Amino acid sequence: MNDDLETSPATPAEPKDRKFVEALSRGLDVLRAFSQGAVVMGNQDIARITGLPKPTVSRMTYTLTKLGYLSYSPQLEKYQLDSGVLALGYAYVSNLRVRQLAKPYMDEFARTTNTSVGLTCRDRLSMIYVENCRPAETTSLRMDVGVRLPLATTAAGRAYLAAMKDEERAHVLAAIESRNPEQWPEWRAQLDDCFEDFRQHGFCLSLGNWDRNVNAAGVPLYLQDGTIMALTCGAPSYLVSEEKVKNQLAHQLAMLARDIERLGV
Template sequence: MKDELETTVKDAPAKDRKFVEALSRGLDVLRAFSQGSVVMGNQDIARITGLPKPTVSRMTYTLTKLGYLSYSTQLEKYQLDSGVLALGYAYVSNLRVRQLAKPYLDEFARNTNTSVGLTCRDRLSMIYVENCRPSESTSLRMDVGERLPLATTAAGRAYLAAMKEDERSHLLDAIKARNPDTWTELYASLQRSFAEYQDQGFCLSLGDWDRNVNAAGVPLHLQDGSLMVLTCGAPSYLVSEERVKNQLAHQLAMLARDIERLGV
């Protein structure tokens, strides 16, 4: 968990005079709640972030005063407060691509009976900013804000495949550091995904993240230069590997191109 909190393509250089270390640590404290329990004490946060406990104590006190954390006197622990929700809601609600893409995602979900999502990267995870599924469907239920690992999901693999090579190398090093025992096999599967993307324009995860889930992912290139990923998936008893490979992934790639043509 600590590795993920410390990993980002935009890590500041050691001598970057514009980089505010205190602010970075405060944000790491907030991020810890996405890696650990809903309610945590200073010791828990210090373990996850690697920050000294006195530093964590000052950060949690300040964040509580600012309305980003709340403190339970009964439990003697902290939890996220409405200030964080307000920031997250402002981001999601003002995300233009989400607003424009949602009708297309809804239609795709209805027509294919799959769960269709729009995701963005946060360090070593992909996060859902939108998810659509037929109301009567037993397909995957992935709420906005839920995280997916980069290395084993269709969304994460598609993101990595579409990145610039130097940025991808940085993330692969971080993934390797978190998975030293399984890295050889994991790296081989990622290389197959990258080749798949070069050949077909999409990446697959057929039981790799969850043995009962088949999914496809396609990068979405926005006009501002940023990168997101469309993903669709369903339990394997509803959607076979063959259907994902030969039908859904290709349809998802066409959907991505349609959304890009909207000028987002």
């Protein structure tokens, strides 16, 4: 089973929750399988990714196709996401008030620092871009809305983890470790350093840890409803040095987050 699915709110292994609709959960797991990189997949591919029985997957893909969330190619005998999923995603992003209010501030920050500035939210073991601003005609990072980032190695993920409550963070870190046992000792040491940076300075760094050619900083963004998101800024390492990210941009990004929070989002 893939790592994103392991941190779902409830699983059949947990005590039964009468309010929890398992069939709906499985249907959503089928849709999430397409976030693993493949554009088109057959029932066998989906069953392998989700860990669901193939007959269950067949019923789910049939139903989701009827509802307009998947489309089926008779030639390929495979499925792909359909417009129903796009409509849901667009409705979420377009109605996200913090995105609308933060964008002018993010645009200005991107222009003055010559970096790519992102607003991200967490989905299980990933962070997802809901907005990205970059200066025109530059070689800054281009990260489109919907792009997923790993929690452990990116500035966005690290900032989010640092802002989580201890018990919830421990649960998420255990899930990351279980899926990445070989990388975990190195990642754990890096995360401990990041959490210390956060305690002292209010930001987290990813200096070539996610991509060896990218330096980035991340800070949590606290919304009034209790939601936590993450702001990031980053650029290729040949444009922005580690020293500049740590000593200048990260501090400026923390100030940007506080400015956005003062908007009452």
